[in-house]
Amino acid sequence: MTRRPAFPRRARFVLLLAGLLAGWPLRAAPSPEALFQAGVRAYRAADYARAAEAFRQSAARQPAAGTLLNLGNAEWQRRQTGAAILAWEQAQWLHPFDPAARQNLRYARKAARLEAPELAWYEVISTWLPVAWWAWLAGGSFWMAISAAMLPGVFRRRKATWHQAVAAFGFMVFLLCVPAYIGVQTRSRLGFILPPNTPLRLTPTHEAQTVTRLAAGEPARCLRTRGRFVLVRASRTLGWVERAQLGRICPASD
Amino acid sequence: MTARLLFSPDMKLKRQVRLPGGGGERGRKMLSLLAGGLIAAAAPLAAQTNAAPSRDPLMSLMLSQPRLEIPALTTATAEFDPPVVRPGEPSFLRVTFNALEDSVEWPATIAGPPGLELRPGAHGQMLKVSGVNFEPYTAFNTRAQAARPGAFVVPEFVVRINGQPVTVPSARLEVAATVPASVPPRLPLTLELPRTNLFVGQAVMARMVLAGRPGNAIHGLAQPQLTGPGFLVDGTTSRQRVEAVTQNGGSVLSFIYETTFIPLTAGRLTVQAQGFMASSRLSPPAASPGATVIPPPIVQYTLIESDPLELNVRPLPREGELPGFTGAIGHFRIGPPQLGTNALRVGEPVNLTVTLTNYGDAPLARVTPPPPPQTRDWQVFATADFAPVQPIGPPPPSAPPHAGAPPPSPELHGVLTFSYILIPLTETATATPPIPFSYYDPRRGAYADLTIPGVPVKVKVGAAPGDYASLARAAATEADPEKAPELSRLADARGRTASSLTPPQQRAWFPLVQLAPAAAFLGIWAWDRRRRYQEAHPDVVRRRRARRALRRQRRLLRRAARAADAPRFAAAAVNALRTACAPHYPAEPRALVGGDVLPLLPATGPSDRAGEVVRRFFAATDAARFSPNPASVAELLSLQPELEQVLAALEEKL
Numbered sequence: 001m002t003r004r005p006a007f008p009r010r011a012r013f014v015l016l017l018a019g020l021l022a023g024w025p026l027r028a029a030p031s032p033e034a035l036f037q038a039g040v041r042a043y044r045a046a047d048y049a050r051a052a053e054a055f056r057q058s059a060a061r062q063p064a065a066g067t068l069l070n071l072g073n074a075e076w077q078r079r080q081t082g083a084a085i086l087a088w089e090q091a092q093w094l095h096p097f098d099p100a101a102r103q104n105l106r107y108a109r110k111a112a113r114l115e116a117p118e119l120a121w122y123e124v125i126s127t128w129l130p131v132a133w134w135a136w137l138a139g140g141s142f143w144m145a146i147s148a149a150m151l152p153g154v155f156r157r158r159k160a161t162w163h164q165a166v167a168a169f170g171f172m173v174f175l176l177c178v179p180a181y182i183g184v185q186t187r188s189r190l191g192f193i194l195p196p197n198t199p200l201r202l203t204p205t206h207e208a209q210t211v212t213r214l215a216a217g218e219p220a221r222c223l224r225t226r227g228r229f230v231l232v233r234a235s236r237t238l239g240w241v242e243r244a245q246l247g248r249i250c251p252a253s254d
Numbered sequence: 255m256t257a258r259l260l261f262s263p264d265m266k267l268k269r270q271v272r273l274p275g276g277g278g279e280r281g282r283k284m285l286s287l288l289a290g291g292l293i294a295a296a297a298p299l300a301a302q303t304n305a306a307p308s309r310d311p312l313m314s315l316m317l318s319q320p321r322l323e324i325p326a327l328t329t330a331t332a333e334f335d336p337p338v339v340r341p342g343e344p345s346f347l348r349v350t351f352n353a354l355e356d357s358v359e360w361p362a363t364i365a366g367p368p369g370l371e372l373r374p375g376a377h378g379q380m381l382k383v384s385g386v387n388f389e390p391y392t393a394f395n396t397r398a399q400a401a402r403p404g405a406f407v408v409p410e411f412v413v414r415i416n417g418q419p420v421t422v423p424s425a426r427l428e429v430a431a432t433v434p435a436s437v438p439p440r441l442p443l444t445l446e447l448p449r450t451n452l453f454v455g456q457a458v459m460a461r462m463v464l465a466g467r468p469g470n471a472i473h474g475l476a477q478p479q480l481t482g483p484g485f486l487v488d489g490t491t492s493r494q495r496v497e498a499v500t501q502n503g504g505s506v507l508s509f510i511y512e513t514t515f516i517p518l519t520a521g522r523l524t525v526q527a528q529g530f531m532a533s534s535r536l537s538p539p540a541a542s543p544g545a546t547v548i549p550p551p552i553v554q555y556t557l558i559e560s561d562p563l564e565l566n567v568r569p570l571p572r573e574g575e576l577p578g579f580t581g582a583i584g585h586f587r588i589g590p591p592q593l594g595t596n597a598l599r600v601g602e603p604v605n606l607t608v609t610l611t612n613y614g615d616a617p618l619a620r621v622t623p624p625p626p627p628q629t630r631d632w633q634v635f636a637t638a639d640f641a642p643v644q645p646i647g648p649p650p651p652s653a654p655p656h657a658g659a660p661p662p663s664p665e666l667h668g669v670l671t672f673s674y675i676l677i678p679l680t681e682t683a684t685a686t687p688p689i690p691f692s693y694y695d696p697r698r699g700a701y702a703d704l705t706i707p708g709v710p711v712k713v714k715v716g717a718a719p720g721d722y723a724s725l726a727r728a729a730a731t732e733a734d735p736e737k738a739p740e741l742s743r744l745a746d747a748r749g750r751t752a753s754s755l756t757p758p759q760q761r762a763w764f765p766l767v768q769l770a771p772a773a774a775f776l777g778i779w780a781w782d783r784r785r786r787y788q789e790a791h792p793d794v795v796r797r798r799r800a801r802r803a804l805r806r807q808r809r810l811l812r813r814a815a816r817a818a819d820a821p822r823f824a825a826a827a828v829n830a831l832r833t834a835c836a837p838h839y840p841a842e843p844r845a846l847v848g849g850d851v852l853p854l855l856p857a858t859g860p861s862d863r864a865g866e867v868v869r870r871f872f873a874a875t876d877a878a879r880f881s882p883n884p885a886s887v888a889e890l891l892s893l894q895p896e897l898e899q900v901l902a903a904l905e906e907k908l
Binding site for chain 1: 520568569571572573699739740741742743744745746747748749750751752753754755756757758759760764767768771775778779781782
């Protein structure tokens with residue numbers, strides 16, 4: 001019987017060590033808070049490009065209203081109107097009670113002569129609360145109403161007035177949440193043009209005829225995607241823009 | 255009868271009267287009167303048209319200029335300046351043409367010998383006097399640098415000018431450790447800016463210095479200009495002078511050109527200065543019979559350029575911007591406003607003058623006065639004529655500093671005067687309206703307030719017309735505009751966080767979370783239904799319980815049989831028989847006796863072995879419980895197979 005060479009064991013050890021070393025940078029990656037503070041320092045030193053990069057990385061790791069607000073400010077200082085408006089819209093998406101993002105959007109749109117996106121009535125309602133709240137409110141109120149209507153009978157309790165009141169209240173809240181829930185769904189398809197003078201094409205090809213040109217920060221509603229192009233409805237026009245030229249409020253939602 | 259007035263080419267009026275049919279005396283008189291009137295009417299016209307025609311002075315000036323003569327034969331020259339340099343020192347390959355710059359198709363790169371680095375430099379065109387005409391003169395510089403000593407020759411190459419090939423001669427550059435004294439050094443053109451870290455829109459004075467040669471030889475600089483992208487040069491503030499500049503411990507007279515430089519884009523900018531250095535050369539006097547003629551000096555132009563200057567330009571921070579900011583960047587102070595009079599009447603205009611003193615190095619010419627404010631009680635107009643003054647030295651008496659303000663520093667660079675016309679609209683006004691004004695101080699990195707304060711006034715009711723009331727109302731509505739939005743400050747904390755920007759309803763786990771309560775309610779419903787069924791069918795529950803109890807008793811009796819514990823075996827067997835029969839009555843199992851069990855046994859034939867087994871077990875247990883001398887029950891252990899059969903039959907009936 002021949003003895004097996006020791007190489008495989010050594011190789012396993014080396015691979016394990018390499019794996020640990022490779023994993024070390026991941027564990028030592030700066031936290032969103034550290035990136036946020038680095039961005040604030042860079043912004044105060046007027047290094048807006050570095051500040052924007054730090055805020056963007058922090059927001060990518062964990063989106064936060066303050067981070068997105070500062071990202072918008074840094075992008076605005078870099079004269080990146082589209083990116084600034086997108087960041088402030090995302091900040092408002094997360095935290096609609098924050099007056100700073102609203103004020104910055106007004107300021108930027110006035111300075112750049114841009115229009116705010118036209119929202120339907122149910123979309124306006126959906127801006128009254130943070131977007132995540134509507135889903136939980138709708139789900140919670142629905143099941144609360146079901147419980148108040150069903151559980152007393154199951155547990156052979158006599159149906160009291162408060163049971164019925166809770167059920168009615170739950171259903172009422174649920175019905176009120178439904179339009180806002182739909183509004184969140186449709187608002188998530190909003191996007192903003194990032195580069196200035198973005199061509200709006202008639203067909204989803206690079207050789208397509210340009211219908212018009214859109215200014216940076218102009219709102220557009222995504223209708224569908226095809227390859228590298230997105231069919232959008234701008235204020236009064238319909239056409240295709242490249243995906244990279246449109247910043248979506250919800251980057252993950254298609 | 256016709257009467258015609260004819261104008262001769264020399265604009266003199268002629269009279270021609272023709273009388274048809276001879277006419278009479280009356281007719282002649284009438285014609286003479288008519289002709290006299292016409293002549294009298296035409297006399298002023300004749301006087302006007304008889305004057306010599308005047309030429310357009312601009313046209314005359316243009317016509318008096320020498321003609322631009324483009325030579326038929328284009329010639330090119332090429333030389334290095336200086337022709338001998340030390341290793342690492344720059345030299346310029348200067349190629350000149352007697353052609354217009356636009357007609358030259360200059361190559362992007364020039365092929366040079368190995369070891370000689372060639373980079374494109376400045377290029378320009380000017381018109382130089384040649385005899386009685388102008389001749390174009392175009393120069394292209396190429397920056398050359400060699401790291402090692404040697405002789406480098408740039409071979410001749412062909413350039414197309416107006417589509418025709420023109421050969422540029424070769425040029426030779428010597429790179430040596432020592433430069434001979436006979437080789438004159440290159441006259442350096444220096445570009446100076448007060449600082450290289452600027453803000454977008456910050457005006458600074460750029461200075462080009464062309465140092466003269468020792469011995470106070472001065473060279474002028476024609477067409478000085480700054481080249482590069484992303485900035486603006488305000489030529490209206492340009493000035494030039496000759497000044498003694500200290501150089502290498504000595505003083506040389508230098509030509510200095512100053513202009514206002516304003517960066518327009520943020521980022522790193524590269525600026526370079528260039529110009530045509532003018533140097534005159536005297537020709538030897540020409541001796542002619544009876545007199546010595548000294549010809550005029552020949553002016554030579556050489557395109558020179560400065561080293562490129564790298565600037566770091568940052569955008570102005572939007573954060574902390576104050577009202578009334580009009581783009582002023584620097585360090586300013588504002589003097590007390592001077593009002594024409596403090597006693598006013600409604601509707602009477604008064605002049606307000608304010609002086610802005612510049613304590614920085616920024617030129618004042620680009621400072622825009624603050625816009626007039628909209629107030630309820632005043633109508634304010636900004637006058638267009640504000641007079642910038644640029645004294646060097648202490649502040650003028652007209653601009654005394656604020657009370658308590660620090661004394662002006664010797665950096666004082668100028669004074670600017672703003673004027674406003676104010677009209678009181680109501681007699682309730684007690685002071686002129688403050689005029690918001692601010693500037694950005696790059697030293698402090700913050701905006702500074704320079705609001706022009708109000709001046710106390712007494713306004714009396716004047717002989718103002720009634721429409722001032724409507725003006726006052728209009729001013730009142732304009733004075734309360736919606737507050738202009740401004741960029742917010744930086745958030746100090748991250749604030750509300752989320753795991754993703756995607757709303758919960760679009761995430762995969764959300765339907766599962768919503769299904770959890772649904773599953774719970776389904777379970778509760780099923781449990782309730784089952785419970786209600788059992789309540790409606792209690793025998794089902796009894797039989798199920800009986801089956802459970804029977805299985806338990808059978809386990810006990812098997813365990814007792816394995817342990818050969820006959821009393822416990824008998825007791826467990828009786829209990830099992832009772833449990834299996836109880837649901838059929840229904841009755842409490844303990845209340846049943848052997849007679850209750852027997853009718854439920856399946857028919858086993860005439861021998862009735864099952865009934866016998868049951869009777870024996872019940873008899874043995876009854877004896878064990880009630881007899882004073884119970885018999886041994888050990889033999890019952892042998893009946894276990896029959897008992898199991900009986901119990902299996904009874905279990906089937908449950």
